[in-house]
Amino acid sequence: MSAACNHLTVQPSELSFPFKLKKQSSCSLMLANNTDQHVAFKVKTTNPKKYCVRPNSGFLLPGDSTCNVTVTMQAQKKAPLDLQCKDKFLIQSVVVSKRIADKDDITAENFDKAAGNLVREFKLRVVYVHANQPLSVVEGSKEEEEEEEEEEGSSSSRAAVVVALKEKEEYAIQRQELDPEIDRNNGGGGGGSFSMMFVIFI
Template structure:
């Protein structure tokens, strides 16, 4: 911060995070610590490179004014990231009620009896902000990390252990399939028994006639028999 008789200027170094082909801005604050109206004007050694808004104005008594300095997009970086550009802020006591449009260059001319306060500002180029480093995600508590097996990198005991695990998985699948088939077999037997009972209850006369002809109920229920031997499960008589 620069402390003058009329204005405090903060900061006194204009810092630009330099990036090629990109406009970059920084701010400047003027604080009027007097009871007078203070007119100001901003000059630069490279006016084509920078845009200052506002470049002239009035700071009211005991108030502040913000200035935005924008550097135009640059096609190439300067050697060693050093910048020789400079700014000059001039300020004078102005008449009460003066408007920015009433400010003229003659107001900042150094003549006898007129005090023109000046503050020189430097320009600094900063390296562009670096992207944040990636953060490794930690596994949730209570969850074991997944381990992948590669038989090409396993020793003999590890290969055998893996084969045992695969064998146990296949045995479990076989037991599950046999249990499922057994349940289906029992359900089919129960269904056959129900059908037999229903036929006997509804058609006793037809049943007796069929039996006298040498054809038992097995003829009626033959379509419900299931050949479980095809599934590797022995039939229960």
């Protein structure tokens, strides 16, 4: 969806940012010259610390020339309630002299209404949209996976200890059951035990 402000056509008519916690998000604007004259533009916002606009000013040659403007929202630590945003952008445009050959030639005086300049303005609102996979969810999943791996590792260690104890207990029980039989077979004496060992050795 596009909108016209006499000098320029602005597409889209609002800035939509996929909102992701702790991650930058960008969207683009396309400005098109509707006149047969040189038109300078400037992009302003109500929250300049939050957004980076490149380029934030420039000029367009006559004959449907266009300019792409990228607006980047800095990483946000908190999500606003219901993802509602009150930030707004303002695009100002004014016809300038043909002598302007570079955006550095454009000054604040060009947009001074008091000086008699015919400045056109177009306002854009900011809209946050739900991202497919917010960073907070991804980070949470990674942390949960790490915790699960640690739990699995500790569970495996505990299981190994339990198995070893059970084996030791079974060995002790078997030993208790076998010792009387060995004593009976060998007459209950130490010599019998030695004879038994000697027979086994042979």
